[in-house]
Amino acid sequence: xxxxxxxxxxxxxxxxxxxxxxxxxxxxxxxxxxxxxxxxxxxxxxxxxxxxxxxxxxxxxxxxxxxxxxxxxxxxxxxxxxxxxxxxxxxxxxxxxxxxxxxxxxxxxxxxxxxxxxxxxxxxxxxxxxxxxxxxxxxxxxxxxxxxxxxxxxxxxxxxxxxxxxxxxxxxxxxxxxxxxxxxxxxxxxxxxxxxxxxxxxxxxxxxxxxxxxxxxxxxxxxxxxxxxxxx
Amino acid sequence: xxxxxxxxxxxxxxxxxxxxxxxxxxxxxxxxxxxxxxxxxxxxxxxxxxxxxxxxxxxxxxxxxxxxxxxxxxxxxxxxxxxxxxxxxxxxxxxxxxxxxxxxxxxxxxxxxxxxxxxxxxxxxxxxxxxxxxxxxxxxxxxxxxxxxxxxxxxxxxxxxxxxxxxxxxxxxxxxxxxxxxxxxxxxxxxxxxxxxxxxxxxxxxxxxxxxxxxxxxxxxxxxxxxxxxxx
Numbered sequence: 001x002x003x004x005x006x007x008x009x010x011x012x013x014x015x016x017x018x019x020x021x022x023x024x025x026x027x028x029x030x031x032x033x034x035x036x037x038x039x040x041x042x043x044x045x046x047x048x049x050x051x052x053x054x055x056x057x058x059x060x061x062x063x064x065x066x067x068x069x070x071x072x073x074x075x076x077x078x079x080x081x082x083x084x085x086x087x088x089x090x091x092x093x094x095x096x097x098x099x100x101x102x103x104x105x106x107x108x109x110x111x112x113x114x115x116x117x118x119x120x121x122x123x124x125x126x127x128x129x130x131x132x133x134x135x136x137x138x139x140x141x142x143x144x145x146x147x148x149x150x151x152x153x154x155x156x157x158x159x160x161x162x163x164x165x166x167x168x169x170x171x172x173x174x175x176x177x178x179x180x181x182x183x184x185x186x187x188x189x190x191x192x193x194x195x196x197x198x199x200x201x202x203x204x205x206x207x208x209x210x211x212x213x214x215x216x217x218x219x220x221x222x223x224x225x226x227x228x229x230x231x232x
Numbered sequence: 233x234x235x236x237x238x239x240x241x242x243x244x245x246x247x248x249x250x251x252x253x254x255x256x257x258x259x260x261x262x263x264x265x266x267x268x269x270x271x272x273x274x275x276x277x278x279x280x281x282x283x284x285x286x287x288x289x290x291x292x293x294x295x296x297x298x299x300x301x302x303x304x305x306x307x308x309x310x311x312x313x314x315x316x317x318x319x320x321x322x323x324x325x326x327x328x329x330x331x332x333x334x335x336x337x338x339x340x341x342x343x344x345x346x347x348x349x350x351x352x353x354x355x356x357x358x359x360x361x362x363x364x365x366x367x368x369x370x371x372x373x374x375x376x377x378x379x380x381x382x383x384x385x386x387x388x389x390x391x392x393x394x395x396x397x398x399x400x401x402x403x404x405x406x407x408x409x410x411x412x413x414x415x416x417x418x419x420x421x422x423x424x425x426x427x428x429x430x431x432x433x434x435x436x437x438x439x440x441x442x443x444x445x446x447x448x449x450x451x452x453x454x455x456x457x458x459x460x461x462x463x464x
Contacts, residue, residue, distance in 0.1 A: 034296075058300055064266075064293030068342050097344035098337055101381045105333045110300050112329035133381040141380045145373040149333045149365040 001027040003116040004161065005107045008032055008057075010045030012186040012206065013122035013164060016176035018049055020163070021120060023179050028055040029114055031107050035096060036063040045187040052185070060106055100133035101142060104160060108146050117158060119146070124164035124172060126205070136165055169205055170212025177215040184218050198223040233259040235348040236393065237339045240264055240289075242277030244418040244438065245354035245396060248408035250281055252395070253352060255411050260287040261346055263339050267328060268295040277419040284417070292338055332365040333374060336392060340378050349390060351378070356396035356404060358437070368397055401437060402444025409447040416450050430455040 004026040008014040022028055030053075032046040043059060050057030100123065107119040127134035143160040150158050164172055176183065188206040189196040196203050198221030210217035236258040240246040254260055262285075264278040275291060282289030332355065339351040359366035375392040382390050396404055408415065420438040421428040428435050430453030442449035 060300065061296030062294070065338065065341070068290055068292065068338075068345060096341070098341035098378075098381055101337045101377065102334070102341060105330055105337050106297065106300075109297070109328070109330035109334060113300060135380070138377070138380045141373075141377040145333065145370070145377040146330075148367070148370045148373040149330055 001025055002118065003027040003029065003114065004118040004120050005029050005031055005111045005114065005116045006120040007103055007107050007122070008046045008049055009122075010042035010047075010049065010187050011122075011202075012176065012181075012183060012188060012209070013124055013169065013172050015045065015049050015186045016172050016179075016181050017120060017122040017164065018053060018055070019179055019181050020175060021161075022053050022055075026118075026120075028053060029110070029116060030055050030057040031110055032057070032059045033103050033106070034059055034061050034063055035065055035099065041189075041192040042187045045185060048185055058110065062102070062106075065102075098133060100131070100138070104142055104146070105149075108150060108158075111158065112150055118161045119159075120161040120163075122164055122172075123162055124167050124169055126169045139165055168212060169209035173209040173213035173215050177213065182218075183210075188219075193222065195220045195222055197221070233257055234350065235259040235261065235346065236350040236352050237261050237263055237343045237346065237348045238352040239335055239339050239354070240278045240281055241354075242274035242279075242281065242419050243354075243434075244408065244413075244415060244420060244441070245356055245401065245404050247277065247281045247418045248404050248411075248413050249352060249354040249396065250285060250287070251411055251413050252407060253393075254285050254287075258350075258352075260285060261342070261348060262287050262289040263342055264289070264291045265335050265338070266291055266293050266295055267297055267331065273421075273424045274419045277417060280417055290342065294334070294338075297334075330365060332363070332370070336374050336378070337381075340382060340390075343390065344382055350393045351391075352393040352395075354396055354404075355394055356399050356401055358401045371397055400444060401441035405441040405445035405447050409445065414450075415442075420451075425454065427452045427454055429453070 004021055006014070006018050006021055006028055008018050008030045009032060018028060018030060030046065030050045032043055034040060034043060047057060100121065104119055104121060111119050123134040123139070132138060139160055139162045146160065147158060188202040190200045190202050191197045196206070196219050203221065206219065207217060236253055238246070238250050238253055238260055240250050240262045241264060250260060250262060262278065262282045264275055266272060266275060279289060332353065336351055336353060342348070343351050355366040355371070364370060371392055371394045378392065379390060420434040422432045422434050423429045428438070428451050435453065438451065439449060
């Protein structure tokens with residue numbers, strides 16, 4: 001079996017990723033990151049995913065980065081979480097600088113320590129527009145860098161798996177539905193309430209994904225505002 | 233002035249790096265990493281360096297990685313620090329997997345947050361043989377990756393500075409001497425005692441560097457064992 005370190009946040013993309021890799025018979029080891037998010041609700045869902053898949057799971061504490069990565073509403077208490085659809089401006093302020101590269105590199109260190117062949121990430125096509133570190137060119141560059149950085153592991157075929165790189169979030173919802181993922185065991189909302197708020201950018205994205213896939217959305221939302229796509 | 237994030241451990245390489253960049257009129261911001269070392273003595277020297285240069289300084293707490301990065305004598309209490317010269321085998325067990333890539337990527341995140349143009353590292357030619365993530369090919373790959381990952385910053389010329397990449401540690405000692413670095417304000421020993429032990433791998437390297445450069449070594453060592461180069 002191929003041993004793979006999968007980065008799992010507890011969101012729907014990464015939870016579907018983990019279940020899909022398990023279906024493909026990877027020997028999984030999950031890793032999550034606490035980078036000083038204002039709520040750690042997502043991490044509870046990552047723990048649940050690891051328990052359901054009976055996979056080892058590490059949560060890496062990067063909360064020391066909180067003060068450094070200022071300007072992001074994910075980590076700073078000075079900035080309100082933007083409501084509404086993820087238009088460019090609202091997305092930009094939720095960017096934690098270089099976050100994917102940091103997570104992939106730590107996961108790669110874990111892969112070396114554990115003798116794993118792959119590091120897997122759930123980045124998908126819907127993130128390309130705003131986040132440079134979710135684009136195909138980035139995944140290619142980080143893969144090349146890790147092959148050089150890890151030397152011996154490179155010779156054995158070490159690399160980055162990003163199977164959703166050119167998928168939409170709707171494709172991910174459809175895949176999860178097809179392999180029986182319980183979406184109630186995934187968390188998207190940035191606000192960390194008891195149930196999904198329904199009005200933040202990630203809640204909008206979540207709804208859209210189910211709509212696009214034609215998959216029943218089991219999520220209970222606090223609000224169901226009239227949805228207006230700001231892109232027109 | 234060019235704003236630069238310099239990774240400073242408190243060792244002689246990175247302290248000389250910081251002083252050299254200041255001489256070259258960079259607007260410096262220092263960053264150090266606490267990755268669960270068994271002693272944090274080096275970090276005190278990094279703080280002193282920042283104070284001497286009147287630079288902002290952040291210490292990033294990565295001690296959460298300690299349990300993950302097992303097998304390294306820098307972070308694990310299960311492994312004794314190897315004495316003697318850094319021959320390949322003894323060096324290998326002091327490797328923290330993918331450490332330079334992790335530090336460079338976090339420093340790059342800080343560079344984005346601070347609007348800095350460069351991330352600087354003191355990696356040098358003497359590290360090439362054992363550490364894949366100190367080699368020119370690695371620095372080139374991580375530079376390429378960061379340019380893609382940071383997008384807008386890339387367009388403004390963001391990149392990695394590694395001015396010692398093809399220098400020996402002796403070259404670094406000579407440079408530090410030429411620009412007036414006080415080497416008593418640098419720390420090399422892995423053992424973290426009151427003074428340098430004189431017998432661990434990094435103490436040997438330190439001595440060799442001063443010898444090679446023909447620079448007076450001001451360091452007080454606990455032991456001065458008969459030195460035998462294991463390479464013959």
